[in-house]
Amino acid sequence: MPPIINPELCSRCGMCVDLCTEDVFYGSEEGEIPNVTFPEECVHFSGCVYECPDEAITLRIPLPMLLVYKSTPTGR
Amino acid sequence: MTEDVVEADVLCVGGGIAGLMAAIRAGEMGAKVVVAEKGNARYSGCGRSGNDHFEAYIPEVHGPEVDEFIDELLKTAKGEIHLGRAIFQAQFARTLSIVQLWDKWGIPMRYQGGWEFAGHSFPGRTMTHIKYEGRFQKEVLVRQARDRGVEILDRVMVVDLLRQGDRIVGALGVHTRDERALVFKAKSVILATGKCSRLYPSLTPGWMFNDPHGGVQSGDGRAMAYRAGAELQNVEMPQRHIGPKYFAKFGQASWIGVLKDPEGKPAGTFVQKPDRKYGDMILEVNKLVAEEQSLAGKGPLYMDCTDMSEEDHGYMMHWMEHEGNVSLVDHMRDEGIDPRKHPIEFATYPLRAGGLVIANENAETSLDGLYAAGDESFGDISAAATFGWIAGENAAFGAETLQHPGLDSQAGRIKEAETFMEDLRRRPQGPDWKETNVALQQVMNDYAGMVRNGALLEQGLSHLRRIREKAKDELIARNPHELWRCLEVMNLIELGELVFLLALDRKETRGLHRRPDYPFTNPTLDKAHVVRSVEGAPHVEWRSYQGGR
Numbered sequence: 001m002p003p004i005i006n007p008e009l010c011s012r013c014g015m016c017v018d019l020c021t022e023d024v025f026y027g028s029e030e031g032e033i034p035n036v037t038f039p040e041e042c043v044h045f046s047g048c049v050y051e052c053p054d055e056a057i058t059l060r061i062p063l064p065m066l067l068v069y070k071s072t073p074t075g076r
Numbered sequence: 077m078t079e080d081v082v083e084a085d086v087l088c089v090g091g092g093i094a095g096l097m098a099a100i101r102a103g104e105m106g107a108k109v110v111v112a113e114k115g116n117a118r119y120s121g122c123g124r125s126g127n128d129h130f131e132a133y134i135p136e137v138h139g140p141e142v143d144e145f146i147d148e149l150l151k152t153a154k155g156e157i158h159l160g161r162a163i164f165q166a167q168f169a170r171t172l173s174i175v176q177l178w179d180k181w182g183i184p185m186r187y188q189g190g191w192e193f194a195g196h197s198f199p200g201r202t203m204t205h206i207k208y209e210g211r212f213q214k215e216v217l218v219r220q221a222r223d224r225g226v227e228i229l230d231r232v233m234v235v236d237l238l239r240q241g242d243r244i245v246g247a248l249g250v251h252t253r254d255e256r257a258l259v260f261k262a263k264s265v266i267l268a269t270g271k272c273s274r275l276y277p278s279l280t281p282g283w284m285f286n287d288p289h290g291g292v293q294s295g296d297g298r299a300m301a302y303r304a305g306a307e308l309q310n311v312e313m314p315q316r317h318i319g320p321k322y323f324a325k326f327g328q329a330s331w332i333g334v335l336k337d338p339e340g341k342p343a344g345t346f347v348q349k350p351d352r353k354y355g356d357m358i359l360e361v362n363k364l365v366a367e368e369q370s371l372a373g374k375g376p377l378y379m380d381c382t383d384m385s386e387e388d389h390g391y392m393m394h395w396m397e398h399e400g401n402v403s404l405v406d407h408m409r410d411e412g413i414d415p416r417k418h419p420i421e422f423a424t425y426p427l428r429a430g431g432l433v434i435a436n437e438n439a440e441t442s443l444d445g446l447y448a449a450g451d452e453s454f455g456d457i458s459a460a461a462t463f464g465w466i467a468g469e470n471a472a473f474g475a476e477t478l479q480h481p482g483l484d485s486q487a488g489r490i491k492e493a494e495t496f497m498e499d500l501r502r503r504p505q506g507p508d509w510k511e512t513n514v515a516l517q518q519v520m521n522d523y524a525g526m527v528r529n530g531a532l533l534e535q536g537l538s539h540l541r542r543i544r545e546k547a548k549d550e551l552i553a554r555n556p557h558e559l560w561r562c563l564e565v566m567n568l569i570e571l572g573e574l575v576f577l578l579a580l581d582r583k584e585t586r587g588l589h590r591r592p593d594y595p596f597t598n599p600t601l602d603k604a605h606v607v608r609s610v611e612g613a614p615h616v617e618w619r620s621y622q623g624g625r
Contacts, residue, residue: 021115021124022285022292023231023252026557038557040283043290044323046403047119061323061407064280068321068421069413073382075340 002042002059003049007033009056016048016057077494079257082229084110085475086468087247087262089234089297092121093457094450095268096217097174097464098471102266103224107472110260112232112249114292114560117218121270121450122289123457126211126400128330129195130185131204131458132175133168137191138202142168148202157432158309158604160621163454166437167462174461175206182216184209195329195355199346203353205329210457211398232258233560234296236493237265237304237446238486244304244445245481248493252560255501257494259486263478264471266439266447268464269297271455272429275568275575276314277517279324279425284513288317288326288425292564297452299567301433302574307442307608311431311571312578314526314588318363320379321423323407327399328359332392333381333415335359335366335422343369343377350384352391359422364588367424378419389416427525427588429571434606439467442608447471497553500562506550509561515543516569524575529593537576544569574614578605581616 003016003024010033017025017034022041028034044065049057086102088095091113102109113120133145146164179185185208186192193203221228231252238246244265249258272295273287285291302308319325332350335343335358342348343365344358356379358365369375381392392415396405407413413420432455433448435441441448447467450460483490507515523536547569553559582605584598585591603618 019116019119021120021290023115023557023560026253027555041285041291043285043287044403045119045125045290045400046406047125049406050402059403059406061403061410062280062283064282065286065323067323067404067407067411067413068376069418070378070421071418073340073417074336074338074378074380074419 002039002044002062003036004058004060005033005036006056006058009054011054013053015051015053019047019051077255077257077498079259079494081259081261082110083261084108085263086110086266086471087112087260087264088266088268089247090121090268090270090450090452091117091228092268092270092450092460093123093213093217094452094460094464094467095266096221097461098266098268098447098449098468099221099226100217100224101465101468102472103221103226105469105472107475109226110262111221111226111228112234112260113228113230114233114252116230117228118214121214123210123213123460124290124400125402126213126398127457128207128210128395128399129205129457130175130208131456132171132206134172134191134206137193145202145204149204151198157454158621159434159454162437166466167459170462170465171458174458174465178208178213178461181220183213194353196360197354198357199351199354207395209398211400211402233563234260234300235563236489237300238483238489239304239443240481240485242444243481244443245486246483248490250497250559250563251556253556255556257497259483259490261480261483263475263480264445264447266449266467266471267297267301267433267452268448268450269293269295270451271295272298272568272571274513274564275429275516275572276427276520279423280322286324288319288324294564294567295429295571296564296567297448298431298433299570301441301446301448302570302607302609304446305443305609306446307434307606308574309432309434309604309606311429311574311607312582312589312605313430313586314427315430316363316427316588317425318359318366318422319425320404321421323404324425325401325404327396327401329355330392330395330399330401331355331379331381332384332388333379336378336380336419337369337374338376340380350381350388352388364424366422376421379422380419381415382417382419384416427521429575434604435463438470439463440470497559497563500551500553500559503550503552506552507547508552508554509558509565512543512547512551513565513568516540516565516572519543520572520575524572524579526588527590527592528579529591530580533576533580537573537580540569540572540576544573574607577614578607578616581605
């Protein structure tokens with residue numbers, strides 16, 4: 001589900017909980033590894049990924065959102 | 077529900093570009109300013125993770141005649157906006173000074189030492205947009221606001237405006253993480269809550285928040301403006317966008333490529349090979365092109381960047397990151413999608429709500445003490461920045477000496493709203509926000525899509541009203557987060573009902589409002605379709621503004 005937190009790297013600072021506008025991490029406890037409570041409300045802007053001081057967050061793009069592309073140039 | 081009172085000269089509802097620019101200007105004029113933001117102002121609004129184009133009239137480049145610049149700009153799609161020419165004149169009288177301010181504050185508005193014009197313009201014509209490095213713009217604007225003593229209240233949703241006579245005297249809000257209500261006693265209120273997502277289904281039906289605006293822009297400002305009696309315009313006129321298929325993002329003008337069919341034939345006529353200066357204007361001339369070609373059996377259409385140079389590739393990826401598309405760039409990298417090798421399919425995105433809160437060139441709405449700026453009224457980054465600034469300046473002007481009438485008359489209204497919120501939290505069972513939102517999207521999609529007729533609209537309206545009554549009586553919120561979402565959905569339902577009412581009243585075909593029962597565009601309706609609430613009932617009229625759209 002969208003943001004994935006690596007517990008080995010996370011320093012439990014709460015930066016992502018503080019910044020996420022959609023409040024995907026709602027209900028997370030201070031000083032604990034954040035809980036991804038509402039993953040389906042993630043808007044995939046990667047704010048949490050780039051603000052995390054521990055580089056502990058990755059974003060997994062849901063399957064329905066995968067880009068569609070062609071492996072060769074058009075018309076060739 | 078506990079209740080805190082917050083006093084301010086100016087309350088900005090929404091901490092996006094318009095709300096923050098309003099707050100900055102009002103703050104530097106000495107007003108006591110509060111920004112109420114549903115999320116975190118550092119990451120909210122359409123500009124949350126960047127933009128790369130800013131419409132700007134720069135006399136040293138464009139010459140002394142602003143009207144020529146405005147005429148050129150009006151050639152590119154602006155939707156059905158009828159506000160009069162004074163709006164554009166007010167905007168472009170100030171864009172250079174706003175650009176210079178942003179540059180000074182640390183949002184780089186120049187590229188390699190000069191103005192870089194690219195995108196959103198036709199080959200051979202006046203260039204209207206400068207490229208700028210906006211990835212960290214929100215951080216800069218938040219800092220500028222705080223430096224001027226502005227108080228930013230994150231995690232506060234403004235629920236309704238408080239009106240006394242013809243004047244707005246404050247607002248009611250609620251914290252999105254706990255049970256506290258907030259009563260704002262304000263001399264002026266600036267609405268800057270952005271666009272309206274989640275009224276129609278998304279590009280990926282299972283993922284409602286896959287929307288280029290983000291998911292929490294639920295038309296709160298226009299819904300509360302309507303309830304308070306302010307005027308809205310053209311709410312029934314849908315809009316559509318075009319972009320990468322399934323990963324819904326803005327940035328059409330950041331792509332350096334040619335939109336092509338499977339045989340490699342360009343879908344438009346503006347460029348034949350990738351051009352970093354212009355992009356492919358077919359995306360702005362006809363946003364339906366991908367859907368139309370697909371339905372005609374000529375799809376899919378691809379953004380083909382394969383002929384671009386290495387330098388252009390570096391240039392495009394640089395600007396993609398500033399346009400707020402860093403997650404898209406990362407996704408391409410992770411999946412091994414390389415625009416130098418792989419044409420990327422583009423899709424016409426589903427309908428989204430149009431319309432706006434009517435505000436004049438001073439950002440004043442039809443109610444005293446109420447202003448609107450940004451996508452709330454008249455969109456894009458440049459307009460948001462400029463009209464935010466104008467709104468803040470006018471709202472703050474004279475605020476020190478203005479006497480607030482007090483909120484004694486508002487007790488009943490506040491109690492009613494708080495009781496509704498408490499009811500949602502107390503109900504043991506019933507539909508939650510998501511179920512209700514899906515029901516709303518279903519009826520909007522099926523009965524108020526691009527093709528509409530009288531019977532369809534009547535049926536959809538009566539069905540939506542049933543959903544609304546059920547939602548009012550049965551909607552549940554299991555926690556404060558769900559309460560926030562429920563209040564958003566109630567706003568969306570309010571706006572959905574207006575779409576039906578105004579679509580029924582617009583007896584013509586125009587833009588994306590297509591009525592086979594009235595198949596022609598009626599030139600006498602080349603006006604603003606205005607609605608306001610009079611004693612709880614919608615009052616609709618047509619109005620002309622000086623100088624056309």
